[in-house]
Amino acid sequence: MPGRDAAYGAYPDGVPAALRTALERQGRGRPYRHQARAWAALDAGRDVLLTTGTASGKSLAYQGPILASQLRDPATTALALFPTKALAASQAEAFQALAEATGVAASGVVRYDGDTPAHRRAAARAAVRTLVTNPDMLHAGVLPHHTLWRHWLAHLAWIVVDEVHVYRGVFGGHLAGVLRRLLRLAHAYGADPRIVATSATLGNPTEHARRVLGRDVVHVAEDAAPKAAREVWVARPPLVDAALGIRRPLLADAARVAERLAAEGRQTLVFAGSRQGVEEMVVPLRAAGVDVRAYRSGLLPGERRAIEGALRDGAARVVVATNALELGIDVGGIDAVVVAGYPGATSALWQQLGRAGRRDRPGVGVVLLGTSPLDAYLARDPDRLFAAPPERALTDPDHLLLALDHLRCATFERPLEPDERYGRYGPEDVAVLAGQMEADGDAHRAEGRTYWIGSAYPAATVSLRSAGRADVHLEDVAGRPVGVVDGPSARWMVHPGAVYLHDGAPHEVVELDLAGGRAVLREAGDEVVTRARREREVTPVGPPLVRARGAARVATGEVDVRETVTGYRRVRRATFETLSRHDLDLPPYVLRTRAYAFGPDEATLARLRAQGAWTADPNDYGPGWPAVRREVLARDAHRCTACGADGAGAALHVHHLTPFRAFASAREANRPENLVTLCPACHARAERAVRVRSGLAGLAYLLRSLAPLRILADARDLGVLAEPASPMLDGAPAVVAYETVPGGVGLADALAEDHEALMAAAYAVVRDCGCEDGCPACVGPPGEAGHAGKAEARALAEALS
Amino acid sequence: MSDLLERLRALRGGDAPEVPASPPPDAPPAEVAAAALGGEVVEGASGPVVRRRVRRPLGERYGDATLGDGRLHPWLRRWASRGGGGTPPAGDEGSGATAASRGGAGRTVYFDTETTGLAGGVGTRAFLIGLGWHEGDAFVVEQLFLPGPAHEPAWLDLLAPHLEGAEAWVSYNGGSFDVPLVRTRFAVHGRSDPSVGRLHLDLLPLARRWWRASLAACTLGTVEREVLGAVRTDADVPGAEVPARYRRFVQGGDAVGLRGVMTHNELDVVALAAVHARLEASFAAGPSAPAAGERPPFDVAEALGVARWLEAIGEREEARAHYAAWAEASPEAAFDAGRLARRAGDRAAAVAAWTRAAEAGHAPAWVELAKVREHAERDPEGALAAVAAARAAGGDPRDDLDRREARLRAKRARGRS
Numbered sequence A: 001m002p003g004r005d006a007a008y009g010a011y012p013d014g015v016p017a018a019l020r021t022a023l024e025r026q027g028r029g030r031p032y033r034h035q036a037r038a039w040a041a042l043d044a045g046r047d048v049l050l051t052t053g054t055a056s057g058k059s060l061a062y063q064g065p066i067l068a069s070q071l072r073d074p075a076t077t078a079l080a081l082f083p084t085k086a087l088a089a090s091q092a093e094a095f096q097a098l099a100e101a102t103g104v105a106a107s108g109v110v111r112y113d114g115d116t117p118a119h120r121r122a123a124a125r126a127a128v129r130t131l132v133t134n135p136d137m138l139h140a141g142v143l144p145h146h147t148l149w150r151h152w153l154a155h156l157a158w159i160v161v162d163e164v165h166v167y168r169g170v171f172g173g174h175l176a177g178v179l180r181r182l183l184r185l186a187h188a189y190g191a192d193p194r195i196v197a198t199s200a201t202l203g204n205p206t207e208h209a210r211r212v213l214g215r216d217v218v219h220v221a222e223d224a225a226p227k228a229a230r231e232v233w234v235a236r237p238p239l240v241d242a243a244l245g246i247r248r249p250l251l252a253d254a255a256r257v258a259e260r261l262a263a264e265g266r267q268t269l270v271f272a273g274s275r276q277g278v279e280e281m282v283v284p285l286r287a288a289g290v291d292v293r294a295y296r297s298g299l300l301p302g303e304r305r306a307i308e309g310a311l312r313d314g315a316a317r318v319v320v321a322t323n324a325l326e327l328g329i330d331v332g333g334i335d336a337v338v339v340a341g342y343p344g345a346t347s348a349l350w351q352q353l354g355r356a357g358r359r360d361r362p363g364v365g366v367v368l369l370g371t372s373p374l375d376a377y378l379a380r381d382p383d384r385l386f387a388a389p390p391e392r393a394l395t396d397p398d399h400l401l402l403a404l405d406h407l408r409c410a411t412f413e414r415p416l417e418p419d420e421r422y423g424r425y426g427p428e429d430v431a432v433l434a435g436q437m438e439a440d441g442d443a444h445r446a447e448g449r450t451y452w453i454g455s456a457y458p459a460a461t462v463s464l465r466s467a468g469r470a471d472v473h474l475e476d477v478a479g480r481p482v483g484v485v486d487g488p489s490a491r492w493m494v495h496p497g498a499v500y501l502h503d504g505a506p507h508e509v510v511e512l513d514l515a516g517g518r519a520v521l522r523e524a525g526d527e528v529v530t531r532a533r534r535e536r537e538v539t540p541v542g543p544p545l546v547r548a549r550g551a552a553r554v555a556t557g558e559v560d561v562r563e564t565v566t567g568y569r570r571v572r573r574a575t576f577e578t579l580s581r582h583d584l585d586l587p588p589y590v591l592r593t594r595a596y597a598f599g600p601d602e603a604t605l606a607r608l609r610a611q612g613a614w615t616a617d618p619n620d621y622g623p624g625w626p627a628v629r630r631e632v633l634a635r636d637a638h639r640c641t642a643c644g645a646d647g648a649g650a651a652l653h654v655h656h657l658t659p660f661r662a663f664a665s666a667r668e669a670n671r672p673e674n675l676v677t678l679c680p681a682c683h684a685r686a687e688r689a690v691r692v693r694s695g696l697a698g699l700a701y702l703l704r705s706l707a708p709l710r711i712l713a714d715a716r717d718l719g720v721l722a723e724p725a726s727p728m729l730d731g732a733p734a735v736v737a738y739e740t741v742p743g744g745v746g747l748a749d750a751l752a753e754d755h756e757a758l759m760a761a762a763y764a765v766v767r768d769c770g771c772e773d774g775c776p777a778c779v780g781p782p783g784e785a786g787h788a789g790k791a792e793a794r795a796l797a798e799a800l801s
Numbered sequence B: 001m002s003d004l005l006e007r008l009r010a011l012r013g014g015d016a017p018e019v020p021a022s023p024p025p026d027a028p029p030a031e032v033a034a035a036a037l038g039g040e041v042v043e044g045a046s047g048p049v050v051r052r053r054v055r056r057p058l059g060e061r062y063g064d065a066t067l068g069d070g071r072l073h074p075w076l077r078r079w080a081s082r083g084g085g086g087t088p089p090a091g092d093e094g095s096g097a098t099a100a101s102r103g104g105a106g107r108t109v110y111f112d113t114e115t116t117g118l119a120g121g122v123g124t125r126a127f128l129i130g131l132g133w134h135e136g137d138a139f140v141v142e143q144l145f146l147p148g149p150a151h152e153p154a155w156l157d158l159l160a161p162h163l164e165g166a167e168a169w170v171s172y173n174g175g176s177f178d179v180p181l182v183r184t185r186f187a188v189h190g191r192s193d194p195s196v197g198r199l200h201l202d203l204l205p206l207a208r209r210w211w212r213a214s215l216a217a218c219t220l221g222t223v224e225r226e227v228l229g230a231v232r233t234d235a236d237v238p239g240a241e242v243p244a245r246y247r248r249f250v251q252g253g254d255a256v257g258l259r260g261v262m263t264h265n266e267l268d269v270v271a272l273a274a275v276h277a278r279l280e281a282s283f284a285a286g287p288s289a290p291a292a293g294e295r296p297p298f299d300v301a302e303a304l305g306v307a308r309w310l311e312a313i314g315e316r317e318e319a320r321a322h323y324a325a326w327a328e329a330s331p332e333a334a335f336d337a338g339r340l341a342r343r344a345g346d347r348a349a350a351v352a353a354w355t356r357a358a359e360a361g362h363a364p365a366w367v368e369l370a371k372v373r374e375h376a377e378r379d380p381e382g383a384l385a386a387v388a389a390a391r392a393a394g395g396d397p398r399d400d401l402d403r404r405e406a407r408l409r410a411k412r413a414r415g416r417s
């Protein structure tokens, strides 16, 4: 990748001399063109979004205008929001240095977050001009106490939202709510701030900014900062078993690459994905005698700062980091960057690789891809990384649950006026929600206004990372807190009898009290783990929107996902041997959300059947089947053997206990002892419980991995399942993907939009995979009862692509 | 049901309480409350407020304590002007919350709030404030009850003259709760900060210093029961229930549940005056130890608390006299009397006090005697004996007896050669 020279612009007229001198002294006498453009747009009273690259000097584009306005009017105040405390610390320092260089007596750049000790907070509030904090602190620590901030709020002229791409999904909707509350209070105190945001590249930058910030922004995208040339290598660890598709461990290979780069005298930064990954890489590197430092969450601020400094001045030769370093912390240019595993989005990848290269020396980037289908897809043709359009960020600023959350907080902060709006909700809708607050016992309406009268502090009950989920608090038998899991996950992670790993230590769950939101754990031995048996049913709420897309039918719509944890197995950890099975009687969790479903249309299904590439059919049981079926129905007295229903409501089914296709012959499969009578509902449940590798299941596996191809999403945002008979498609077979956030934030509909691209990628992955019958990099490892899974998935994907 | 609510219910997984059809109250809430609580409705510019006044003769006691005369001892005045024990009102931009003593004859106002919650923040309101002051031969409690959140400006109109007309405020835990709350309420309505120019005396940190050693907790309830011997006859309302009772009144017009809250608040204000009077009495009693059987004041623990506090506010002579008065009864007091005597340069008195403490088995006093013998009296032999006695008395973990002993042995050896 070629380098480029800088392109410069000019600072706007009227920049105070003190600031101009300070910038010159910092070697920034001339701004890059994008900095000048952003500054000019802000001076013209516009809101601005910058999406230029790593180390392009985005921060000057807001620091400059803020300082200029503060030099003109010392009362002017500003807010700078950063998603992490580390980033806030690093940026506050840089901002303060520039502010002090302008010669102002008190810069008033004040960090105020969870790290600020209680006894220093009053002094911080008294000194503040530019508040540097994070959304959680603004939400729970500042806005609910706004009278203590009234001078700051009354003069608030600037809101900086850094790394706005981070605010996607629920987090984005929450940030939109926090900003609406901030602006509501600022307006009440007579201020009307401008907003300047920065972001990694996105497929939908202005749309995303409008959703999160609530403003139409001037988008400054052209990066005019100088860039060193870079050489980027994309590779995968070599295969050790081609038939099973097993490769050498990624982190060990990444460590070897880092070791070699360091041996060549290059300062090397390795991104290892997770905190655990960092630890795993540091060990072999240290063993090889490499001077390596670990940069991850959990370090003390001083330790973090020391590593950042050592990177800048070259004292640190190899640093292994989590993506905590991906965001704009200034560490200067680095010779080589190793990315161990696809970070899930091209924007993240380019932010990481953007660290490579100095002005005078070309940089080296090595991307080691892993064993997921998405990694395989990208590795096959690296142009898929280099030329791909950036992912879209999705969020819903008007999500109903979030709207209620923030209206509760807003009411606490200031009574709702009769004409108050919230996003797209007009005064009538707001009144309905106020009525709900009243019913919840938290609000009182009088003379048109709504007043908070609850005893709670609502911001403390609203987590910016989740939507409407009651958490379950874990405690030990002595009542000491151990941890927290969200309500839906609690059912399968901490059901009674579950072995739950807390900080690596196994605990057994003694009691789960869903209504009370708590679970009691006691320490357990580490020989046994448990596996929950989960049943999921996806039922549309109202008719889904179904469209023909090539050979597929694609449905989107609102659904209820009813998930029941019906039991669990105790498994010996060392051998995976099942020790015992247990039933559970837990209430189902019903998630109202949005789903995307697709499956072959009838003609395609018929063609696949004719090719022998479709074995997931429930009803091709050989010539003697009608007689055998009658015999079994009679034996079971025409009643469902599971629930006792008689055939009055719907025709009864006869079900194979061991799946039909697991037998060599129909005669063997159809022996009466392998058959039971079930009603349709129980039958559907029984079929779901049987794990058979089918083409459909293979495709579901692929979709689970490929979903983030065009959108920013991660594994916990979506649930994916293969349904032999999906109500989303009138009982036809389908792969169904649903959003795990109640109500959804637009992922399901975005996936439906990207349907063709997803199918093409899925087909390419199966087609190009060299494994024999499925592997982790295509349709998943061969299943217990499975055969022909890969061939079927390939035929199905080919037909749909 | 509206579509929006139906959707909300579905997204919440079915758990959203029904909107109750609350019966509209048959009379205006202020009148309902006034009737139930025995107060009068005062119509303000932004609506009604319920006011209730109770006078009690100053001769009346609260438990064993009097209700005092509302005057602040100069020591308390100084303490309050310095921020009252480390809990100054939440700082605000530039407005010094506690003004220096103006040594005036201004009124002292005792106050206590009942609130919609304990969380703090702009959405937490006081719905009832009880104010108490001395007037002639009576102690007057005035309670201002807010019949609905919309009437807060009127409530503040009635409250402001009381707070702004006072020279000093007295509260219990007001430093971290009631005072910031009141200031927030004034700020929310754009009014100036009533705490500016006023002294605030928070009794909680003082109560901790006086009685922490003898009480399990220093809540107002414990102090009035255990120290003042005051027993509330009516069934008391648990604090946790107060917000819910107010909500029931605001939402459903049920004021009966608030009667107990009213009484509770009134007695809290009376108790404030009584606790304050009890503190003043401990000053008035001076350093003399009590005659046998007298109560109140004091016991040793309390006397030590008073003495330590006097030392902390810089009244060293006064503190030394307190310690000395209790030296007979308490080796701890004798030791501290010696410490302050030493600090005042009176070595003879110090040695006498330490000797008294040491003979009662007080190890640190032995250590001090060892120091005196070693350095001032140049008597290593005697110092070694004192070290041995300190060891026998259990030693003092802060003092390195071994090192001291080794040094003394070396000195003794040198002295002999």
Ligand SMILES: [Zn+2]
Residues within 6 Å of the ligand: A640, A641, A642, A643, A644, A645, A678, A679, A680, A681, A682, A683
């Ligand atoms: Zn059944």
Ligand SMILES: [Zn+2]
Residues within 6 Å of the ligand: A245, A769, A770, A771, A772, A774, A775, A776, A777, A778, A779
């Ligand atoms: Zn494969």
Ligand SMILES: [Zn+2]
Residues within 6 Å of the ligand: B112, B113, B114, B264, B265, B268
């Ligand atoms: Zn009270």
